[in-house]
Amino acid sequence: MSDNCVFCMIKVRDIPSEFIYEDDRLFVIHDINPVAPVHLLIIPTQHMTNLDEKAFSQEVILGHMLSVAKDMAALVGLSESGFRIVINQGLDSGQEVEHLHMHLLGGRRLSSM
Numbered sequence: 001m002s003d004n005c006v007f008c009m010i011k012v013r014d015i016p017s018e019f020i021y022e023d024d025r026l027f028v029i030h031d032i033n034p035v036a037p038v039h040l041l042i043i044p045t046q047h048m049t050n051l052d053e054k055a056f057s058q059e060v061i062l063g064h065m066l067s068v069a070k071d072m073a074a075l076v077g078l079s080e081s082g083f084r085i086v087i088n089q090g091l092d093s094g095q096e097v098e099h100l101h102m103h104l105l106g107g108r109r110l111s112s113m
């Protein structure tokens with residue numbers, strides 16, 4: 001845990017948020033600044049700044065994040081229409097919180113990348 005990380009503070013309930021899903025490795029919340037009708041954040045409980053932290057455990061958590069993303073997409077009704085999964089890496093990508101996390105977007109036709 002990082003003392004000044006907003007996601008770490010959400011995890012320990014220092015900042016209130018509605019948890020859509022939680023297990024021992026990650027949690028899922030709504031993005032407070034959504035860019036699509038459905039915009040969920042899938043966040044590892046372990047503080048990892050970004051994808052540059054090379055560790056086997058990161059490979060394991062990334063696989064779990066993808067699995068939970070698929071389940072969350074089904075939960076919110078996006079399995080049929082489709083959804084987008086995004087991981088922003090660094091300032092130029094738009095990463096605002098320095099804690100590895102995944103965006104699950106959907107609920108409307110998204111523009112091409």
